[in-house]
Amino acid sequence: MDPMLNEESSYAPKQTYFSPYAMNGGTCLAIAGEDFVVVGSDTRLSQGFSIFTRDLPKTYKLTTSTVLGACGFHGDVLTLTKVLNARLKMFEHEHHKKMTTSEIAAMLSTMLYHRRFFPYYVYNLIAGLDEEGKGVVYSFDPVGSYGSDGYRARGSAAAMLQPLLDNQIGLKNQQNVQRVSLSKEKVVNLVKDVFISAAERDIYTGDAVVVHVITKDGTTTERFPLRRD
Amino acid sequence: MALADVCGLKTNQLKNSFLSDFGGSSTHLLDDALTSTTNFTVPYGIDPVESLKEFTNPKSDVKIHFDHGTTTLAFKFQHGVIVAVDSRATAGPSIESQTVKKVIEINPYLLGTMAGGAADCAYWERVLARQCRIYELRNKERISVAAASKLLANIVYNYKGMGLSMGTMICGWDKRGPGLYYVDSDGERMSNNIYSVGSGSVYAYGVLDSGYRYDLSVEEAIDLGRRSIYHATHRDAYSGGVVNLYHMKESGWEFISQTDVFDLHYQYKAEKEKK
Numbered sequence: 001m002d003p004m005l006n007e008e009s010s011y012a013p014k015q016t017y018f019s020p021y022a023m024n025g026g027t028c029l030a031i032a033g034e035d036f037v038v039v040g041s042d043t044r045l046s047q048g049f050s051i052f053t054r055d056l057p058k059t060y061k062l063t064t065s066t067v068l069g070a071c072g073f074h075g076d077v078l079t080l081t082k083v084l085n086a087r088l089k090m091f092e093h094e095h096h097k098k099m100t101t102s103e104i105a106a107m108l109s110t111m112l113y114h115r116r117f118f119p120y121y122v123y124n125l126i127a128g129l130d131e132e133g134k135g136v137v138y139s140f141d142p143v144g145s146y147g148s149d150g151y152r153a154r155g156s157a158a159a160m161l162q163p164l165l166d167n168q169i170g171l172k173n174q175q176n177v178q179r180v181s182l183s184k185e186k187v188v189n190l191v192k193d194v195f196i197s198a199a200e201r202d203i204y205t206g207d208a209v210v211v212h213v214i215t216k217d218g219t220t221t222e223r224f225p226l227r228r229d
Numbered sequence: 230m231a232l233a234d235v236c237g238l239k240t241n242q243l244k245n246s247f248l249s250d251f252g253g254s255s256t257h258l259l260d261d262a263l264t265s266t267t268n269f270t271v272p273y274g275i276d277p278v279e280s281l282k283e284f285t286n287p288k289s290d291v292k293i294h295f296d297h298g299t300t301t302l303a304f305k306f307q308h309g310v311i312v313a314v315d316s317r318a319t320a321g322p323s324i325e326s327q328t329v330k331k332v333i334e335i336n337p338y339l340l341g342t343m344a345g346g347a348a349d350c351a352y353w354e355r356v357l358a359r360q361c362r363i364y365e366l367r368n369k370e371r372i373s374v375a376a377a378s379k380l381l382a383n384i385v386y387n388y389k390g391m392g393l394s395m396g397t398m399i400c401g402w403d404k405r406g407p408g409l410y411y412v413d414s415d416g417e418r419m420s421n422n423i424y425s426v427g428s429g430s431v432y433a434y435g436v437l438d439s440g441y442r443y444d445l446s447v448e449e450a451i452d453l454g455r456r457s458i459y460h461a462t463h464r465d466a467y468s469g470g471v472v473n474l475y476h477m478k479e480s481g482w483e484f485i486s487q488t489d490v491f492d493l494h495y496q497y498k499a500e501k502e503k504k
Contacts, residue, residue, distance in 0.1 A: 113352045117271045117281065117391060141320060145347035147329055159323055 021073050021121045022047055025204025027155035028058045028069035029194070030127035031169060031187050032135030037127045038184070039067045040191040040211040041155075042226065045074060046204050054207035054228065058155070061219065062088060066101045066128030067212050068108075071155035072142070073121035080120050084108065101128035105138040105146055112144035119143050123154040133216050157198035157205045164194055184213060192224055199226040281392050300429030300461040300468040301331055301342040302437060302454065303398045303409055305422045306445045310400045310407045310477035312340055313454035315429065315462050315490075316470035318347055327470035336361055337481040339377055339401040344427040345394035345414065353395060357381045374401040374408030375420070382418040389416050396426040400477050407477060429461030429468035436460045447476065451485055459493045 028041035041058035044051060060068045060081050068084065070077045087107060091099050099107070105126045112120055124140040139152040151169045153161035166172045168190060171179060182190075191211055199206040209224045301314040314331040317324060331343040333354040339361065343350035360380050364372040372380075378399040385393060393414040401408050411417065411424045423441060425433040436457040445453065455472050462468040472493065474485040 109348075110352070113348055115270050116348070116352075116393075117269050119281075139326075141325070141348060143346075143348040145318070145351055147318075147326060149326065149328065 020118075022075070023121075023156075024052075024072065024074040024077075025156045026056075026058045026071040027153065027157040027161065027195070027198055027202070027205045028071050028125055029151070029153040029158075029161060029165070029191065030067075030069055030125045030137040031151040031165070031182075031191065032127065032137045032149075033184065033187060034181050035129075035133055035135065036184050036187075036213060036215045037067075037129065037135040037137065038187045038191055038211060038213050039069055039125070039127045040195060040209055041069055041071070042195060042199070042205045042207060042209055044205065044207040051207075057210040059210060059212055061212075062104060062126075063098050063128075064218060065214060065216075066099075066104055066126060067214060067219070069125035069127065069154060070122050072123050076120040076122045080111075080122055080124075083111065087111070101126060101130055101136055101138075104128075105140075105148075108140065109144040109146050112140060112142065116143050123158075125152055125154050128214060129216065135214075153194075155205075157202035160201060161194050161198055164197070184215075188213065188222075195224075195226060278390065278392050299344055299427035300425070300433055300458055300465060301344050301398065301427050302423075302425035302430070302433050302457055303342065303400050304424070304437065304441060304450075304454070305407045305409050306441075306443055306450050308445075308447050308450070308476075309402065309479070310409055311450045311454045312342060312398070312400050312475040312477065312482075313458045314342055314473050315427075315458055315468040316473060317462075317468055319467050324469075329470070330473070332473055332475055333358075334482070335377070335399075338371065338403070338477075339374065339399065340475055340477060340482050341381075342398045342400075342426065344396040349393050349395045349414065350397055353381065353385060353393075354397065356384065360384075371403065373403040373405070374399060374410060375403075375405075377401065378410035378412050378418055378420075382412045382416060385412070385414050386416040389414070398424050398426060400482075402477055402479050402481070425457070425461075427461075427468065429458075429465035432461040432464045433457040451476065455486075455488065455493065456497070459490050459497065462490045463494070 025046045026042055026044060030037060030039045039059050043055050043057050045053045045056040058069055058071050062068050062084065070080065088099055108124060108126060119142045121142060123142065126138040128136065130136045136148050137152050138146050138148050139154060140146045151165045153165060171177045188211055192209065195209040206226050207228050208226055211222045213220050303310055303312045312332055316327055316329050316331060318326045318329040333341040333343060335341050335354060335358045341354040357377065357380060361372045361377055385395060395414040397412050399410045399412060409424065410420050423437060425437060440453045451474060454474055458472045469490060471487050471489050473487050476483050476485050
């Protein structure tokens with residue numbers, strides 16, 4: 001067989017590049033209230049044009065008052081949550097108390113930075129109640145830079161959701177508006193609406209939304225269906 | 230750890246036995262996370278600088294965007310040092326936050342600013358804060374601004390070429406008076422009276438240089454700092470948010486104000502129209 005005639009085989013060297021990362025999609029968001037935090041995420045796991053599963057929430061309970069939202073590369077999300085949970089247990093064994101939300105956020109920042117030269121491809125959100133019982137949301141970049149916000153969206157549809165949250169919750173760039181503190185029910189309805197909109201326009205977001213509401217009495221979880229297309 | 234060394238406690242043995250249960254080197258990637266050593270995880274057999282470049286390449290599928298931060302300035306004058314910064318963080322084309330704290334309070338008499346990679350600045354300035362505290366405990370006196378800036382410069386020099394992005398100004402007041410040093414991730418360390426760092430620094434320098442005199446009053450200096458940052462945020466897409474202003478005095482730093490550039494725009498416009 002003459003290799004020159006056969007279009008499929010060729011003796012020219014081919015370069016392939018192994019990428020240790022993949023993009024698994026998904027969106028999560030968190031909104032802090034006076035004495036509660038609402039954390040929501042969709043449940044779709046995908047890669048490229050395939051859906052791997054419709055039942056994988058991107059939120060992980062860390063303690064009774066803190067929830068982690070993590071989207072990006074699912075392999076790194078799994079390892080990060082495994083190590084985070086191990087570090088939480090180590091803290092409890094050493095100090096005989098549970099880590100507070102701000103302590104978890106500071107620890108996650110250094111954990112992420114220690115992988116500065118081989119980052120965890122994960123966009124994180126830590127949401128919980130602070131020592132005074134007020135809601136707080138911390139958002140991270142992949143290498144550990146973090147800050148607290150009142151609300152934040154992360155993941156594939158974040159660029160669509162964040163401006164909507166800026167308008168409805170932050171009341172940004174609106175003149176003469178009354179700042180009213182939002183009730184839990186209003187926030188949960190807003191989260192539902194926001195995910196419905198995200199599922200309309202982002203292919204990686206859909207299937208279902210899982211919403212956690214964290215208050216001093218504990219965490220309640222609800223699940224709502226979304227478009228499965 | 231210093232105390233462990235003094236007591237003769239060998240912590241290496243403890244660490245090794247913990248890890249050997251898992252089979253030693255197979256948990257290389259998790260070593261730092263579980264036992265928080267100061268080693269950084271680096272991918273096997275791949276040059277970390279080259280592999281990180283993949284993520285800033287617009288054609289790649291996986292785009293990891295790090296938060297970058299950008300217009301900061303500081304200047305010395307007869308009443309101390311004025312430090313003014315913006316508060317916008319961008320990740321690629323997206324504005325991640327308009328409320329980033331770019332002045333890092335190292336201790337009551339030392340301030341550090343953040344420009345470049347947000348995580349890099351925040352992490353290494355926190356390491357600097359720890360080193361300054363250790364110096365105080367060992368030497369029973371405050372660290373000088375020159376020594377603090379040199380500590381930071383030497384630390385980041387070890388990572389030169391590996392892709393750290395950090396342009397910071399270390400400001401303080403010590404025995405020699407007000408101090409201002411510029412330190413960056415290329416290993417530069419310089420001292421002068423006026424510095425501006427970041428993508429908007431070119432615009433800030435214009436306003437700063439035209440209004441600067443060593444004998445400014447405190448109010449004039451504060452106004453100059455604020456105005457310079459405003460002009461940088463007006464023209465630089467990567468700067469914006471609010472202007473955070475600090476005044477470094479002999480008794481330590483004082484937080485002066487936080488003003489939204491939106492309000493400053495209309496304030497300066499009104500002033501121009503009055504003339």
